[in-house]
Amino acid sequence: MxxxxxxxxxxIGRALVAKLQDVHDITVLTRQTxxxxxxxxxxxxxINKLDAISDIGEFQAIINLAGEPIADKRWTSHQKQKICDSRWDITSSLVAKVNSSERPPAVFLSGSAIGFYGQKGAEEVTEDTPPHDEFTHQLCKKWEAIAFTAQSNVTRVCTLRTGVVLTAKGGALEKMALPFKLGLGGKLGSGEQYLSWIHINDMVNAIVFALENPSCKGAINMTAPEPVTNKVFSHALAKALSRPCLFxxxxxxxxxxxxESANMILDGQKVIPAKLTTAGFQFSFPTLEAALDDIYR
Structure with a gap:
């Protein structure tokens, strides 16, 4: 394709491109070519701007992963708007291109996050669970709503409700591991809040699965099947790094x-990948221990 x-x-984009580039023709939209x-x-x-594409129908698939990092800065009013605009604007522009094409792409995969569900405590969350209304839900609700306006009898749309992606370099795990490497690691808050995670390899393979599997439609939880509490995660991370978990x-x-962004970490969600599991996706790293062992071995 x-x-x-x-x-x-x-x-996620770097790992996905590395996976796809030997099989498909890949074009990346970026301002820093x-x-x-x-x-x-x-x-x-x-390409450095979307206007460089005269007809988006030249692509059989679009994978939209762009967006300002959500937890890197404090959520001031300005930063919240920046987070929203970075997702809503590019998605709106892509959808406009799709809807104006005489032969639109067959597949449109668009980013989202498990923040869609908001605070859910220890409740088991599937794609059908009603959300709690807060900033992350409002962000993702509109983001997904924009993406779904590209859906037609030609174009299949999936939104990727992504959890915490675990990888050796970059992302949340690198930040979470630093205190442990310094011997200062421990649980956050009560430690009873759930962390819904996914290994980077499973994340990429799940995107490819959604890309290639016509039965995948609508919102899809991109998380491992065994979410854990922050306390369990902290002890598992300490063990993987051969460091104490004392604090x-x-x-x-x-x-x-x-x-306000601390609420994402302190509240958490117990998200289950119901659609992926039902569709037959096989996780390479279904357990946290297996994922951390692969990353740190």
Whole structure:
């Protein structure tokens, strides 16, 4: 297939391009083409603006992963708007291109996050679970609603409700592992909140599965089948790093350091990949121990 990818230089995008580039023709939309070429290599084509595409029908698939990192900065009003605009604007532009094409792409996979569900405590969450209304839900609800306006009898749309992606370099795990490597690791807040995670290899393979499997439609939870509490995660991470797990970071400290965005970490969600499992997707790393062993061995 000829595939257009946005967010191709991000954590997931880099791994996805590496997986697809030997099988498909990949074009990455990026404002920094020189840097992207150094990162992704010579097999990938690049464009620096969407207007460079006269007819998006030249692509059989679009994978939209672009967006401002959600937890890197405090959620000021300005930062919240930046987070929203970075997702809504590019998705709207892609959808407009799809809907104006006489032969639109067959598949449109668009990013989303398990933040769609908001605070759910220890409740088991599937794609059908009603959400709790808060900022992350409002962000993802509109993001997905925009994407689904590209859906037609020609174009199949999936939104990828992604959990915490675990990989050796970059992403949340690198930040979470640092205190443990310094011997200062421990649980966050009560430690009873759930963390819904997925190994980077399973994340990429699940995207490819959704790309190639016509039965995959609508919202899909991109998480491993065994979410764990923060306490369990912290002890497993400490064991994988051969470090102690002795400390607790109180909830109020997290809120002082991170502001409102700390709620994502302190509340958590127990998200189950019901659609992937039903469709027959096989996880290479269904358990946290297996995932961390692969990353740190």
């Amino acid at each position: 000829n595939i257009l990818i946005t967010g191709g230089t991000g954590l 020189a840097n992207a070429q150094r990162t992704l290599g010579p097999k990938v084509a690049f 607790t970071v109180p909830a109020f400290v997290m809120k002082v350091l991170m502001g």
